[in-house]
Structure formats: C-alpha cells, structure tokens
Amino acid sequence: xxxxxxxxxxxxxxxxxxxxxxxxxxxxxxxxxxxxxxxxxxxxxxxxxxxxxxxxxxxxxxxxxxxxxxxxxxxxxxxxxxxxxxxxxxxxxxxxxxxxxxxxxxxxxxxxxxxxxxxxxxxxxxxxxxxxxxxxxxxxxxxxxxxxxxxxxxxxxxxxxxxxxxxxxxxxxxxxxxxxxxxxxxxxxxxxxxxxxxxxxxxxxxxxxxxxxxxxxxxxxxxxxxxxxxxxxxxxxxxxxxxxxxxxxxxxxxxxxxxxxxxxxxxxxxxxxxxxxxxxxxxxxxxxxxxxxxxxxxxxxxxxxxxxxxxxxxxxxxxxxxxxxxxxxxxxxxxxxxxxxxxxxxxxxxxxxxxxxxxxxxxxxxxxxxxxxxxxxxxxxxxxxxxxxxxxxxxxxxxxxxxxxxxxxxxxxxxxxxxxxx
Amino acid sequence: xxxxxxxxxxxxxxxxxxxxxxxxxxxxxxxxxxxxxxxxxxxxxxxxxxxxxxxxxxxxxxxxxxxxxxxxxxxxxxxxxxxxxxxxxxxxxxxxxxxxxxxxxxxxxxxxxxxxxxxxxxxxxxxxxxxxxxxxxxxxxxxxxxxxxxxxxxxxxxxxxxxxxxxxxxxxxxxxxxxxxxxxxxxxxxxxxxxxxxxxxxxxxxxxxxxxxxxxxxxxxxxxxxxxxxxxxxxxxxxxxxxxxxxxxxxxxxxxxxxxxxxxxxxxxxxxxxxxxxxxxxxxxxxxxxxxxxxxxxxxxxxxxxxxxxxxxxxxxxxxxxxxxxxxxxxxxxxxxxxxxxxxxxxxxxxxxxxxxxxxxxxxxxxxxxxxxxxxxxxxxxxxxxxxxxxxxxxxxxxxxxxxxxxxxxxxxxxxxxxxxxxxxxxxxxxxxxxxxxxxxxxxxxxxxxxxxxxxxxxxxxxxxxxxxxxxxxxxxxxxx
Numbered sequence: 060x061x062x063x064x065x066x067x068x069x070x071x072x073x074x075x076x077x078x079x080x081x082x083x084x085x086x087x088x089x090x091x092x093x094x095x096x097x098x099x100x101x102x103x104x105x106x107x108x109x110x111x112x113x114x115x116x117x118x119x120x121x122x123x124x125x126x127x128x129x130x131x132x133x134x135x136x137x138x139x140x141x142x143x144x145x146x147x148x149x150x151x152x153x154x155x156x157x158x159x160x161x162x163x164x165x166x167x168x169x170x171x172x173x174x175x176x177x178x179x180x181x182x183x184x185x186x187x188x189x190x191x192x193x194x195x196x197x198x199x200x201x202x203x204x205x206x207x208x209x210x211x212x213x214x215x216x217x218x219x220x221x222x223x224x225x226x227x228x229x230x231x232x233x234x235x236x237x238x239x240x241x242x243x244x245x246x247x248x249x250x251x252x253x254x255x256x257x258x259x260x261x262x263x264x265x266x267x268x269x270x271x272x273x274x275x276x277x278x279x280x281x282x283x284x285x286x287x288x289x290x291x292x293x294x295x296x297x298x299x300x301x302x303x304x305x306x307x308x309x310x311x312x313x314x315x316x317x318x319x320x321x322x323x324x325x326x327x328x329x330x331x332x333x334x335x336x337x338x339x340x341x342x343x344x345x346x347x348x349x350x351x352x353x354x355x356x357x358x359x360x361x362x363x364x365x366x367x368x369x370x371x372x373x374x375x376x377x378x379x380x381x382x383x384x385x386x387x388x389x390x391x392x393x394x395x396x397x398x399x400x401x402x403x404x405x406x407x408x409x410x411x412x413x414x415x416x417x418x419x420x421x422x423x424x425x426x427x428x429x430x431x432x433x434x435x436x437x438x439x440x441x442x443x444x445x446x447x448x449x450x451x452x453x454x455x456x457x458x459x460x461x462x463x464x465x466x467x468x469x470x471x472x473x474x475x476x477x478x479x480x481x
Numbered sequence: 482x483x484x485x486x487x488x489x490x491x492x493x494x495x496x497x498x499x500x501x502x503x504x505x506x507x508x509x510x511x512x513x514x515x516x517x518x519x520x521x522x523x524x525x526x527x528x529x530x531x532x533x534x535x536x537x538x539x540x541x542x543x544x545x546x547x548x549x550x551x552x553x554x555x556x557x558x559x560x561x562x563x564x565x566x567x568x569x570x571x572x573x574x575x576x577x578x579x580x581x582x583x584x585x586x587x588x589x590x591x592x593x594x595x596x597x598x599x600x601x602x603x604x605x606x607x608x609x610x611x612x613x614x615x616x617x618x619x620x621x622x623x624x625x626x627x628x629x630x631x632x633x634x635x636x637x638x639x640x641x642x643x644x645x646x647x648x649x650x651x652x653x654x655x656x657x658x659x660x661x662x663x664x665x666x667x668x669x670x671x672x673x674x675x676x677x678x679x680x681x682x683x684x685x686x687x688x689x690x691x692x693x694x695x696x697x698x699x700x701x702x703x704x705x706x707x708x709x710x711x712x713x714x715x716x717x718x719x720x721x722x723x724x725x726x727x728x729x730x731x732x733x734x735x736x737x738x739x740x741x742x743x744x745x746x747x748x749x750x751x752x753x754x755x756x757x758x759x760x761x762x763x764x765x766x767x768x769x770x771x772x773x774x775x776x777x778x779x780x781x782x783x784x785x786x787x788x789x790x791x792x793x794x795x796x797x798x799x800x801x802x803x804x805x806x807x808x809x810x811x812x813x814x815x816x817x818x819x820x821x822x823x824x825x826x827x828x829x830x831x832x833x834x835x836x837x838x839x840x841x842x843x844x845x846x847x848x849x850x851x852x853x854x855x856x857x858x859x860x861x862x863x864x865x866x867x868x869x870x871x872x873x874x875x876x877x878x879x880x881x882x883x884x885x886x887x888x889x890x891x892x893x894x895x896x897x898x899x900x901x902x903x904x905x906x907x908x909x910x911x912x913x914x915x916x917x918x919x920x921x922x923x924x925x926x927x928x929x930x931x932x933x934x935x936x937x938x939x940x941x942x943x944x945x946x947x948x949x950x951x952x953x954x955x956x957x958x959x960x961x962x
Contacts, residue, residue: 060868060872061872099884099887147883149883149884149887151884151890162871162875162882162883162884163882163883164879164880164882164883164893165879166882167872167875167876167879167882168868168871168872168875168882183923183926183927184923184926186789186790186922186923186924186925186926187790187924188711188788188789188790188791188924189788189789191769191770191785191788191791193763193764193765193766193767193768193769194763194764194766195761195762195763196762196792197949197954198948198949198950198954198955198956199956201926201929201956202926204926205926205929205930208930209930209957210961213930213944213957214960214961215944215945215957215958215959215960215961216957216958216959216960216961217956217957217958218958219958240961240962241962279766280763280766281763282763284760284761284952285949285950285951285952285953285954286953286954286955291766301766323887325887325888328715
C-alpha cells in the first residue's frame with residue numbers, strides 16, 4: 060500500500076448516522092481535522108436525499124421537514140467544521156488493527172490508520188430473489204427504494220400500473236408517490252396480518268388515496284416475458300403458505316418490493332464482528348461499541364429504525380463513545396440485555412454496569428399487542444414498567460435503565476425486557 | 482456479402498464452434514435470435530462439467546462428454562473463464578442405490594472415464610461433512626468440475642469476434658432457402674438477409690425448428706424445464722463437491738453444488754414443457770419448496786432462507802436420448818446439432834472440435850489465419866487482484882478505483898471494459914453476466930441505476946432506452962412531469 064493516511068476517527072457512511080456521529084465525536088474533544096467521513100454516493104445525506112416527503116425531524120428538531128432538509132441541517136454543520144469528507148469513495152475492507160482500505164477515482168486505493176472506526180453504512184432492501192416468488196424474471200420488478208431514486212433523483216417513471224408487495228414504510232411512501240406522479244397503484248399486498256409500516260403512513264399514503272391494502276396476502280407469481288404484464292396474488296394461511304382457490308390475477312407493468320430492510324453489514328461480517336441474528340446488525344454495548352475494540356456501529360447498519368430522529372440520537376451516542384475510546388476509557392464490566400415474551404431483540408445487547416448515565420434500550424415486538432405492560436427486570440427485581448395501549452412490530456419501542464440500578468448489578472447479570480399482562 | 486459459414490445460435494456450443502472456425506481464413510457470422518450471447522439453455526443450467534459416466538456406452542453423449550471434460554480446463558484457461566475441477570459425488574441412500582452407483586461406475590469404465598472411486602459413508606463424510614447421515618456411500622468422480630456456463634459462451638464469442646467473426650444480434654430466423662450453393666437466411670423482422678455457403682444449426686431449443694424450416698426434416702425434441710435456487714455466498718463451504726442423488730429417467734436429479742463464484746446452487750427440477758412454452762422460463766409456484774425438500778435429503782442444511790435468487794432454464798431433450806450431430810438430409814453443407822442437453826456444457830469443447838472437423842472434411846482445409854488468438858484480452862477482475870496490482874491498474878485507469886457493485890466489488894472500469902469488448906454487453910443483464918455487477922445479495926438494488934448510467938454513456942443512448950435483456954425489457958419509462 061503506497062498511500063497511508065492517519066485519522067483519529069474514520070466514519071464509514073455519510074448519511075444521517077455518519078454525520079451525527081462525526082459531529083458528536085468532535086463535540087467530545089476529538090479534533091475536527093482528525094475525523095474523516097467516507098461516503099460511497101456523490102454527496103453527503105444518504106438515503107434521506109431521495110426521501111422528499113415530509114415527516115422527518117418531529118422528534119429531534121420539533122418540526123416537520125423533508126428528508127433532504129433534515130440531511131441538509133447536518134451537511135451544513137459538517138461543512139462548518141474541519142471534518143474531512145470523501146464522497147464517491149467505497150470502503151473495500153477493514154483490517155484487524157483498525158485500518159480502513161478505501162478507493163475512489165481521485166485518490167485511487169489507499170489505507171487510513173484509525174484509532175476508532177464508526178460503521179454507519181445504513182441498510183439495503185431485500186430483493187425479490189430472497190422471496191419464493193414464482194414466475195418469470197422480466198424488467199419491471201424492483202425494490203421500492205430503487206424506484207424512489209428513479210423518480211425523485213433521476214426524474215424517470217419506473218412504471219405506470221403498479222402492484223406493491225410489502226407494506227414497509229418505503230412501499231407505503233412509494234404508493235403515494237407513484238400515484239401523485241400519475242401512475243395507478245392497484246394495491247399493496249402484505250403477507251403478515253398487519254402492516255410493517257408506521258400507522259401514519261397507512262393513513263396518509265394509502266387510505267387518503269383509496270389504495271387497497273390486502274393483509275395476509277402475497278404475490279405468488281410474476282407474469283410477462285420482457286416486461287411485467289401482471290401478477291397472481293393469493294391469500295396466505297397462518298404458516299404464510301398460499302391458500303388454494305384464493306388466487307387472483309392483477310394486470311400491472313411494475314412490481315415494487317418493500318419486503319424488509321437488512322443492515323448493510325458487508326464490512327461488519329468481513330472483520331468478523333459478533334452479530335445479532337435478529338437485528339442482523341452487530342451486537343453492541345450501550346456506547347454502540349461492537350465486539351471489535353474501537354469499532355462502533357450506529358443507525359440502520361446496527362438496527363433498522365423507523366425514524367431518522369432516533370438514528371441521529373443513536374449516532375450521537377456512538378460518536379461520544381468513540382471519542383471516549385480514543386481518549387482512553389476504563390475496562391467495562393458488562394451486564395447483558397435480552398428480550399423475552401414477545402420482545403424480539405434489544406439494542407444494546409450489553410451494558411457497562413459502570414456507565415454513569417441513564418441508558419435507553421431500544422426493542423421491537425414480535426406481534427401486535429394491546430393493553431400490555433412493558434417490564435424490565437434484573438435478578439427477578441422489577442426495575443421499570445410502563446403500560447402500553449398498543450405495541451406493533453412496525454414501531455420501535457424503548458425503555459430506560461437508571462445508573463443507580465446498573466451500579467447495583469454484578470458483571471454477567473442479565474437485564475430482561477418482556478411484555479406482561481397489564 | 483456471402484459468408485463462408487453461418488452459425489445459428491450463440492449459446493455455448495455455437496460460440497465455441499465460432500471460436501474453433503475463427504482460426505481459418507473464412508468469413509464467419511455468428512447469428513443470435515436474442516440480444517446477447519448465452520441467453521437460452523447456456524445461461525440457466527447447473528454449470529457442471531460432468532465426468533461422463535451417466536451416458537450409455539457408445540453414445541455421442543458418452544464420447545463428447547468424456548472428451549469435453551478433459552478439454553475443459555485448457556479451454557477455460559485460454560478464455561479466462563472460471564473453472565474448477567471439484568469432483569462430483571453420486572450419493573446412495575440404500576443398498577439398491579449402492580448397486581445403482583456400481584452400475585454407473587462400470588458404465589463410466591466403459592466410457593473411459595478416469596479417476597472414479599466408490600467410497601463408503603465414512604470417506605464420504607470426510608469429503609463432505611454436511612452430507613446427510615442417511616448416506617450409505619457414493620461414486621466419486623474426480624475429473625468432474627464446475628464452470629460458469631454463460632461466461633464460457635461469452636468468452637468464446639468474444640474470442641471469435643476478436644478473431645474477425647461477425648456477431649449479429651436480434652436475428653430471429655424465419656425462413657432459410659437454398660439455391661446455387663448459397664443459403665439465404667431471412668429474419669422475422671424486415672432487417673437485411675444473411676447469405677452463407679455453409680450453415681451450422683446450433684440453435685439449442687430452437688434447432689429442431691430451424692431444421693424443419695430449412696428442409697422439412699423432423700426431429701422429436703421435448704423442452705425440459707429445470708428450476709434452481711441460488712444461495713448467498715455466506716453459504717460457501719456447505720459443500721465442496723457437486724453432490725448428485727441417483728439419476729432417474731428424467732435426468733440426473735437434484736444436485737447441490739458450489740459455483741465457480743462461491744455460491745451454492747440447488748436444483749434442477751425436470752419438467753417436460755409443451756412445445757409452445759419453449760421460451761417460458763418461469764419458475765412454477767411451489768417448485769422451490771419441492772426442490773429444496775429433495776435437496777435436503779443429501780445436504781440437510783440447504784435452505785430457501787439463504788436464497789438470493791431463483792431461475793429456470795429449458796434444455797432440449799431428444800427422444801433418441803442422445804445428441805444428434807449430422808448434416809441435413811440431402812445437403813451436407815447444413816449441419817444440425819439437435820438435443821444438446823446435459824452433458825452438453827461438458828461436451829461443448831469436444832462438439833466444437835468435432836463440428837470444425839466435419840466442416841473441414843466437407844469444404845477442404847482452409848488456410849489458417851496467421852494472427853489467430855485462441856484466447857481473448859484478459860479481463861481485469863479487480864476483486865481478485867493483489868494490492869500492488871490494484872494500484873497499478875488504477876494508475877492506468879482511475880475508473881478501476883470506483884466501485885459500482887458493492888456486493889461483488891465490481892468497478893466502473895470492469896463495466897466499461899465489458900461494454901467495449903468484442904461482442905460486448907449492450908444491456909443490464911449483459912453487464913451482469915460479464916462482470917457480476919448485480920449478481921450479489923442485493924441483486925442490483927444499489928448498483929442498478931449506476932450500471933444504467935454507464936451503459937447510457939457508453940452506448941450513447943438515453944437512460945430510459947437501456948434494456949434489461951433486449952426485447953421490450955426497458956427498465957424505466959418517460960421522464961416525470
């Protein structure tokens with residue numbers, strides 16, 4: 060390697076997570092000029108750049124804005140600093156001793172020695188191939204986010220008559236977007252008995268436009284040789300298998316898929332981070348440090364969030380954590396966290412019991428629940444509980460652990476988050 | 482112009498035949514119905530270089546398979562095509578099946594297959610730790626291998642085109658006439674006719690139809706659909722050999738195999754399709770569940786959970802159960818290749834050589850080209866280079882420093898080279914088959930629009946005129962308002 064640079068902190072990914080993490084590291088004493096953000100797209104902003112609908116920032120800024128506006132607040136903050144930014148730059152791999160190998164047209168391939176690394180690569184969409192959809196493989200089947208980029212960034216229509224499979228938020232947003240652009244959205248099919256998207260999106264994107272949402276229903280076959288000509292949809296049973304006799308044909312030229320997001324963990328896997336099979340992101344402590352010393356992760360690469368506001372908050376934690384690590388922190392003593400009784404996972408998965416601040420634990424539930432209590436216990440002792448009128452898999456939840464509770468625990472203790480009768 | 486030779490069909494056999502004939506001073510044209518090389522059976526099959534014990538003694542299948550298998554390594558090396566001699570295992574699950582594999586072993590001896598061995602359950606487990614505990618033993622054929630079938634066809638076509646063979650796309654033959662020693666090939670659309678003094682009909686599934694169009698000669702061919710599931714590269718290591726179950730009357734059964742690109746491939750089914758559905762490569766509803774259930778009998782850990790894509794191909798099965806390679810009735814200047822199904826891929830280098838010799842026997846030996854290159858320009862595969870090589874490549878062309886496909890680490894430079902190559906890519910799937918951009922776990926979700934932009938630039942066509950794979954497969958429509 061002929062070119063090697065040195066930075067205190069390398070942030071992989073210049074979306075909302077990466078920008079917030081870099082800024083927070085600077086706020087916590089890392090010199091701005093010793094921080095670099097590497098972004099694979101042509102500019103900072105990440106996926107927000109194509110999210111031109113409103114609904115961002117209500118929690119963090121207390122005002123509603125579009126994705127590019129939300130991103131722009133952080134881009135401007137980054138631009139005011141001496142934080143280095145490299146766009147159109149791909150990180151090829153990370154080494155055991157925290158060296159980042161990256162490549163771009165201007166600088167070629169080079170290495171950066173980092174004291175700490177923050178992974179903020181975001182997530183990607185599950186493709187068609189991951190699903191058992193029969194039929195042909197014509198043009199006109201694409202991920203909803205890819206279609207969103209064609210419409211909102213490139214300015215092209217990906218189709219005219221659309222069926223959307225999956226009621227994730229991007230699918231819902233694109234149902235409205237395609238309708239506003241003059242396309243006919245025939246329906247949204249959701250294989251689960253409930254939508255995976257936010258309630259507000261179901262109302263504002265489907266109901267307001269009379270787009271039907273078929274629950275427990277999926278696309279079982281794609282038709283068309285060169286371009287999609289239609290799909291066969293069918294209802295599914297509780298094992299999610301198609302029910303014979305419920306098949307119906309819908310004519311369309313486009314199928315958009317919104318069937319789940321997967322953390323973009325090529326690099327995490329490449330350096331062998333300990334992964335959580337449920338979130339499909341790395342396991343982290345409360346400062347978002349992974350199993351590899353000095354490597355942190357935040358945002359959608361860690362767990363897929365519903366709201367960018369929470370991405371920002373989580374990334375600030377990671378930025379602060381990386382700064383503390385670079386300054387040299389005491390060896391942590393860990394207690395673990397886990398979800399049971401309908402709580403699918405928790406982030407973080409472990410907490411330093413000596414952490415002096417309140418720790419927020421994020422989680423998602425496995426099903427739709429009404430009138431329940433969320434309870435946190437440790438060694439059989441209840442630490443926190445709250446009544447919830449409704450819990451749904453599409454809405455990320457959180458609980459809090461107080462430092463005084465942590466202080467009383469022993470290393471190796473287990474914090475359990477569960478759903479109990481109200 | 483009247484060509485000396487017209488080869489119909491740019492599958493693996495047609496393309497390798499074009500490459501073989503390109504060494505002579507002949508004007509040769511390679512004619513393809515679709516927009517690209519390897520769009521039919523050559524695109525969607527198991528990619529197995531069979532050892533050659535399946536075919537009955539004395540058949541063309543036996544002869545060409547064993548010979549082709551021996552030629553494959555060198556062919557792939559010359560063309561820079563991924564190939565690996567990984568060996569195959571036919572696994573037996575009962576005493577009756579153990580008898581069956583002994584029969585295969587003896588048949589293999591009759592076909593002159595080298596390096597076979599019947600192994601017991603313990604040895605099998607040693608070779609393949611993930612094999613089912615129910616397995617009793619296996620026939621191990623060490624000469625078998627795996628090859629990327631579409632890359633073999635692409636490499637051969639690129640070699641042929643680089644040596645002066647003309648490649649004509651989108652020429653769907655509607656009629657063939659013969660007068661005064663000249664064949665006239667008419668396209669279904671009204672593009673210009675092609676004339677040639679010699680025709681090689683290697684049109685795969687369409688070959689029987691072409692033969693009939695020429696002189697009414699009938700061949701009985703059935704299309705057989707084979708469906709597959711492809712698993713993520715994270716599954717690499719589930720098996721290292723190609724693992725068959727005992728063959729049956731519909732073919733070699735469901736296999737589990739690594740691919741040359743470190744995925745795991747599971748399939749194929751084997752379903753006879755009606756003759757009017759010969760171009761419908763749809764995967765049937767519920768097919769993958771059946772295929773994986775059968776595959777799990779030999780390798781229990783394979784699962785649709787790890788699937789990144791599914792696909793189907795159709796192979797041309799002759800009711801004679803053998804390859805038919807012979808001149809047309811009453812015209813020895815028109816050679817038919819009918820029923821080239823498995824082991825057609827394994828046989829392809831040997832078939833090409835055989836057809837080359839047939840042609841020479843008939844027309845006399847033409848002069849050799851002095852500058853013939855049996856290979857092609859070595860493609861730069863960025864992900865496989867050492868750090869020093871990467872730096873050197875980038876120093877020459879910075880486009881190799883821009884990664885377009887994250888999953889497979891494919892650079893802008895590789896994509897541009899694939900478009901510029903002789904018989905190069907003209908659409909998104911063409912780029913994908915040549916470079917692997919879009920072949921990974923996100924299946925083009927991230928790189929799709931970037932590949933479109935590069936194609937648009939290289940071909941000088943607006944982005945919304947770029948197709949997925951020819952025909953009416955445009956990816957995006959008009960501008961938004």
